[in-house]
Amino acid sequence: MNNKTGIAADDRIIIALDVNSFDKMKNIVDMLGDSVSFYKVGMELFYSAGSQAVTYLKEKGKHVFLDLKLHDIPNTVEHSIAAVARLGADLITVHAAGGRGMMEAAVRGASEAAKESGRPRPKILAVTVLTSFDDKGWAETGGQLPILNHVLRLAKLAHESGVDGVVASPREATAIREICGEPFEIVTPGIRPSFAQSNDQKRIATPSRALQDGASRLVIGRPVTKAENPQKAVSLILKEIRGE
Numbered sequence: 490m491n492n493k494t495g496i497a498a499d500d501r502i503i504i505a506l507d508v509n510s511f512d513k514m515k516n517i518v519d520m521l522g523d524s525v526s527f528y529k530v531g532m533e534l535f536y537s538a539g540s541q542a543v544t545y546l547k548e549k550g551k552h553v554f555l556d557l558k559l560h561d562i563p564n565t566v567e568h569s570i571a572a573v574a575r576l577g578a579d580l581i582t583v584h585a586a587g588g589r590g591m592m593e594a595a596v597r598g599a600s601e602a603a604k605e606s607g608r609p610r611p612k613i614l615a616v617t618v619l620t621s622f623d624d625k626g627w628a629e630t631g632g633q634l635p636i637l638n639h640v641l642r643l644a645k646l647a648h649e650s651g652v653d654g655v656v657a658s659p660r661e662a663t664a665i666r667e668i669c670g671e672p673f674e675i676v677t678p679g680i681r682p683s684f685a686q687s688n689d690q691k692r693i694a695t696p697s698r699a700l701q702d703g704a705s706r707l708v709i710g711r712p713v714t715k716a717e718n719p720q721k722a723v724s725l726i727l728k729e730i731r732g733e
């Protein structure tokens with residue numbers, strides 16, 4: 490039980506630390522204390538603070554989702570994943586659009602790092618269609634509608650390529666679960682509790698709805714980190730998913 494929110498952490502909730510300095514990250518992590526066990530380090534924080542962001546969180550006993558969305562030729566991705574996997578992250582992202590060879594290479598890179606370090610292999614997640622796309626924006630890139638078809642195509646390819654799961658919108662979770670089964674990870678950003686604004690997210694759902702629809706984990710950033718009272722925001726989210 491946490492002394493700040495009065496409610497225990499839940500590994501299904503990942504808080505996105507989208508800030509531009511190590512100190513800002515540390516403030517959020519200190520403020521949320523034991524109520525959050527899983528954090529996401531994305532491009533903004535990693536490019537600002539570097540690998541110390543990951544090592545700090547691991548030293549604090551937190552799980553880390555390192556979201557760098559790699560997308561390059563298989564050889565480059567294999568060795569880049571091996572390099573970042575050595576930091577001890579639990580989840581790492583690549584873009585599913587990089588294709589089968591690239592996703593297989595990502596898993597190989599993660600396995601190499603795990604063998605060297607003696608730690609468990611980090612899970613590789615493949616990003617399908619970003620949650621900031623709506624139909625109009627997707628069609629502008631040449632994408633075929635409905636978006637769901639493309640998400641399912643990439644999820645099937647990711648599953649066949651041996652990655653551990655996908656990142657998709659909560660609205661696609663049920664259909665992905667039907668195709669990919671368990672224990673495939675379906676990690677969903679685009680989560681908006683009823684008290685939060687949608688910002689630039691387009692394909693969204695509430696935390697409880699996303700979990701009901703088959704999401705394994707929820708990525709939540711601004712509704713917590715930009716809230717007037719982040720501890721209260723976490724507490725409300727945890728209560729909502731527990732039906733309290």
Ligand SMILES: O=C(O)c1cc(=O)[nH]c(=O)n1[C@@H]1O[C@H](COP(=O)(O)O)[C@@H](O)[C@H]1O
Nearest residue numbers: 505531556618619620656678708709710711
């Ligand atoms: O890979 C991701 O985590 C990701 C994929 C996606 O399709 N949409 C998406 O929003 N994200 C990330 O999830 C987080 C969502 O943050 P908020 O919109 O502030 O809750 C951000 O850090 C995004 O980089």
